[in-house]
Amino acid sequence: MSLSIEQLAADVRADREVHSARKRPFMRWEWLLLLVVLATFGLNSWASPYFLDPYTLSDLTYNFTEKAIVALPMALLIIAREIDISVAGIMALASVAMGMTAAAGYGLPAIVAMGVLAGLLCGALNGALVTLFKVPAIVATIGTMSLYRGIAYAVLGDKVLKAYPPDFAYFGQGYAFSLVSFELVLFLALALVSGIVLHFTVVGRRIVAIGSNPTAALFSGIRVERYRFWLFTLTGGAAGLASVLLTSRLGSTRPSIAVGWELDIITITILGGVSILGGKGSIVGVVLAALLMGLVTFGLGLLNVPGIVMSIVVGGLLIGVIALPILFRQMRAARRGT
Amino acid sequence: MRLHKIDRDVGLFVITLLLLGGVALKFPDFITPRSLADLLDDTAILVLLALGQMLVLLTRAVDLSVAANLALTGMLVALLNQAHPGWGVLPVVILSPLIGALLGAFNGVLVWKLKIPSIVVTLGTLSVYRGAVYVASGGAWVNSNQMSESFLGFIRTQMLGLTVLSWLAVVGVILFALALRLSVTGRNFYAAGGNPGAATYAGIDVGWMQFLAFTASGAIAGLAGYLWVSRFAVAYTDVAQGFELQVIAACVIGGVSISGGVGTVAGVVLGALFLGIIKNALPLVGVSPFWQMAISGLVITIAVILNARGDHSSPRRILEEARP
Numbered sequence: 323m324s325l326s327i328e329q330l331a332a333d334v335r336a337d338r339e340v341h342s343a344r345k346r347p348f349m350r351w352e353w354l355l356l357l358v359v360l361a362t363f364g365l366n367s368w369a370s371p372y373f374l375d376p377y378t379l380s381d382l383t384y385n386f387t388e389k390a391i392v393a394l395p396m397a398l399l400i401i402a403r404e405i406d407i408s409v410a411g412i413m414a415l416a417s418v419a420m421g422m423t424a425a426a427g428y429g430l431p432a433i434v435a436m437g438v439l440a441g442l443l444c445g446a447l448n449g450a451l452v453t454l455f456k457v458p459a460i461v462a463t464i465g466t467m468s469l470y471r472g473i474a475y476a477v478l479g480d481k482v483l484k485a486y487p488p489d490f491a492y493f494g495q496g497y498a499f500s501l502v503s504f505e506l507v508l509f510l511a512l513a514l515v516s517g518i519v520l521h522f523t524v525v526g527r528r529i530v531a532i533g534s535n536p537t538a539a540l541f542s543g544i545r546v547e548r549y550r551f552w553l554f555t556l557t558g559g560a561a562g563l564a565s566v567l568l569t570s571r572l573g574s575t576r577p578s579i580a581v582g583w584e585l586d587i588i589t590i591t592i593l594g595g596v597s598i599l600g601g602k603g604s605i606v607g608v609v610l611a612a613l614l615m616g617l618v619t620f621g622l623g624l625l626n627v628p629g630i631v632m633s634i635v636v637g638g639l640l641i642g643v644i645a646l647p648i649l650f651r652q653m654r655a656a657r658r659g660t
Numbered sequence: 661m662r663l664h665k666i667d668r669d670v671g672l673f674v675i676t677l678l679l680l681g682g683v684a685l686k687f688p689d690f691i692t693p694r695s696l697a698d699l700l701d702d703t704a705i706l707v708l709l710a711l712g713q714m715l716v717l718l719t720r721a722v723d724l725s726v727a728a729n730l731a732l733t734g735m736l737v738a739l740l741n742q743a744h745p746g747w748g749v750l751p752v753v754i755l756s757p758l759i760g761a762l763l764g765a766f767n768g769v770l771v772w773k774l775k776i777p778s779i780v781v782t783l784g785t786l787s788v789y790r791g792a793v794y795v796a797s798g799g800a801w802v803n804s805n806q807m808s809e810s811f812l813g814f815i816r817t818q819m820l821g822l823t824v825l826s827w828l829a830v831v832g833v834i835l836f837a838l839a840l841r842l843s844v845t846g847r848n849f850y851a852a853g854g855n856p857g858a859a860t861y862a863g864i865d866v867g868w869m870q871f872l873a874f875t876a877s878g879a880i881a882g883l884a885g886y887l888w889v890s891r892f893a894v895a896y897t898d899v900a901q902g903f904e905l906q907v908i909a910a911c912v913i914g915g916v917s918i919s920g921g922v923g924t925v926a927g928v929v930l931g932a933l934f935l936g937i938i939k940n941a942l943p944l945v946g947v948s949p950f951w952q953m954a955i956s957g958l959v960i961t962i963a964v965i966l967n968a969r970g971d972h973s974s975p976r977r978i979l980e981e982a983r984p
Binding site for chain 1: 722770774775776777779780781783784785786787788790791792793794795799897902905908909912918919948950951952953954955956957958960961963964965967968
C-alpha cells in the first residue's frame with residue numbers, strides 16, 4: 323500500500339473531525355430526532371382522529387419494520403465506509419428463491435432457509451467484488467442491483483409465485499403477543515443486538531475504526547478486508563430476512579417486489595445520523611429514523627396523500643434534517659465573525 | 661498514465677466493434693446505415709446524460725437525481741406545450757435546459773455551500789423531483805395527441821441522414837471533447853477531482869467546480885426531459901424511473917473513475933453505445949425482454965471488475981470527499 327503525505331494529512335484531519343464530533347453534547351443528533359418523532363406523533367394525532375388507536379398504531383409498525391431490519395446492517399456497512407445499493411434487488415431474488423422452493427413442495431423451514439441463504443450468497447458476492455476485485459462498493463452494487471433483480475425477472479417474467487403454505491403467513495402477518503407483531507419484535511431484537519455489537523464490543527469498535535481511518539485500522543492489525551466482506555454478507559442476509567417478512571406479508575412473489583426500497587433504506591440510515599463519510603453513527607439514531615419514516619408515511623397515508631407525494635416529504639426530510647443544523651451553524655459562525 | 665487511458669478507450673472500442681460484428685454475423689441487417697442511425701437515435705439521450713454525469717463524477721461527486729430531473733422537466737414542458745400549442749417548439753427547447761439547470765443548481769448549492777455529501781443530496785432531490793412530477797400533473801398523463809406537431813416533429817427532423825436528436829448528441833460530444841481538453845474550466849474539472857488539495861492551492865475553487873458540474877448535469881437532464889417526452893410521445897410520473905443507474909453504468913463502463921479526476925469523453929460515448937447495442941441486439945437475437953435486465957447487470961458487473969484492476973486506492977470512502 324502506498325502512503326502519501328497528503329493522504330496522511332487528510333486522515334489526521336478526518337480523525338480530528340471525528341474527535342471534535344465526540345466533544346459535542348452527548349447524542350445531540352438522537353435528541354433532535356426524538357423531538358421530530360414526538361412532533362410528528364403529535365401532529366398525526368391532531369390531524370387524524372383515527373390515529374390514536376391501538377390497532378392503528380399496530381398497523382403503523384408494518385410501515386417500517388422490514389426496511390428497518392435492512393437499515394441496521396446498512397448502518398454498520400456505511401459506518402465502515404462501504405454501501406450496498408443492491409439490497410432491494412437481493413430481496414427480489416430471495417423472494418423468487420423462496421417462491422420456487424415453495425412451488426417445489428418443500429416445507430416452511432426450507433422456504434425460510436432458502437430466502438436467507440439467497441440473501442447471504444448475494445451479499446457474499448458483493449463482498450467478494452469489493453474485497454477481492456477491489457471494485458468501489460457503490461459501483462459494484464449498482465451492477466449487482468441490476469443483476470439480482472434482472473435474474474428475478476428472467477426467472478419469473480410476468481408470472482407470480484404464490485404456492486406458499488398457510489403457516490408461512492405468520493412471519494409477515496402474525497403477532498408475537500396481543501397487538502405486537504412478530505416483525506416488530508424481530509426488529510427490536512435485531513436492533514438490540516446491533517446496538518450492543520456496534521457500541522459495546524471489539525467488533526463494533528473495529529468497524530468504527532475502519533470507517534474513520536482504514537489505513538490506521540489496517541496498521542493496527544485489523545483484518546479490514548475480512549470485516550468488509552462479512553459486513554456485505556450480513557447485509558445480504560438481512561435483506562433475505564426482510565424478503566421473508568415482506569413475501570409472507572404479501573403472500574406472493576413478483577419480480578418487482580420491493581422496487582426502489584434501497585433509497586428508503588439508505589435514507590433511514592442517513593437520517594439516523596450515520597455519516598456517509600464513515601466512522602460515525604449510532605443504532606439508536608437508526609431506530610428513531612425508521613420510526614420517523616414510518617410515522618410520516620403512515621400519517622400522510624391517513625390523510626389520503628398518495629405515496630408518490632410522500633416521497634417529496636421523505637426526500638425533503640432527508641435534506642432538511644441534515645441541511646438545517648449546518649445552516650444554523652454557518653449563520654452563527656457568520657454572526658460571530660462580523 | 662495518459663497512454664494507459666488511451667489504450668483503455670481503444671480496448672473498449674475494439675470490444676464494442678466485436679459485439680457489433682458478432683450480432684451482424686447472424687443478423688446482417690443490424691449494421692445497415694439505416695439501422696445504425698436508429699441505434700444512435702435510440703442511444704442519444706443516454707450519451708447526453710452520461711456526458712453530464714461524467715462532469716459530476718470527475719469532481720468526486722455523483723448525481724442520482726438526473727432521471728427525476730428529466731421526468732420533472734419533461735412533464736413541465738409537456739404541460740406548457742399542451743396549454744399553449746401555438747407557441748411552437750422554440751420556448752420548450754430554451755426552457756427545458758433552463759429548468760433542468762435550476763434543479764441541478766439546487767443540488768450544486770447544497771454540495772458547494774453546505775458541504776453535504778452529494779449522494780445524500782441527490783438521493784433526497786431524486787425523491788422530491790419525482791414527487792413533484794405527480795404534483796405538477798395531478799397524476800395525469802400527457803399523451804401524443806395532446807402534444808403539438810412541432811413538439812413531436814422537431815427531434816425527428818432528418819438532417820443529412822440523421823435525426824435532430826442524434827445531431828444533438830453528436831454536437832454535445834464534440835463540445836464536451838473540445839471543452840474538457842482545451843478550456844481552462846474543462847481542465848479544472850479534472851484538477852478539482854483528481855487532487856482537491858492541490859487544486860485549491862492552484863487557485864481552483866473545488867466547491868464551485870462541483871456546483872458547475874451539477875448545474876451542467878441538470879441542464880442536460882432538463883433538455884433530455886424534452887427529448888425523452890417527445891421521443892416516446894408520452895409524459896407521466898414514472899418516466900425514466902431508475903435510468904440514473906444506467907447513466908452511471910455508461911460512465912463506469914466507459915472508464916470514468918468514481919473517485920474523481922479520471923475519464924474521457926470517448927470512453928463515455930463508447931460506454932453508452934455499448935449499453936445501447938446490447939439493448940437493441942437482445943430482442944433481435946431472440947432473447948426474452950425479461951432477460952435484458954439480468955444481462956445488462958452482468959455486463960455492468962464484469963465491466964466494473966475489469967475497470968477496477970490496477971485501480972487500488974485502498975483507503976477510499978464511499979465517494980471520495982472533495983475537500984482540500
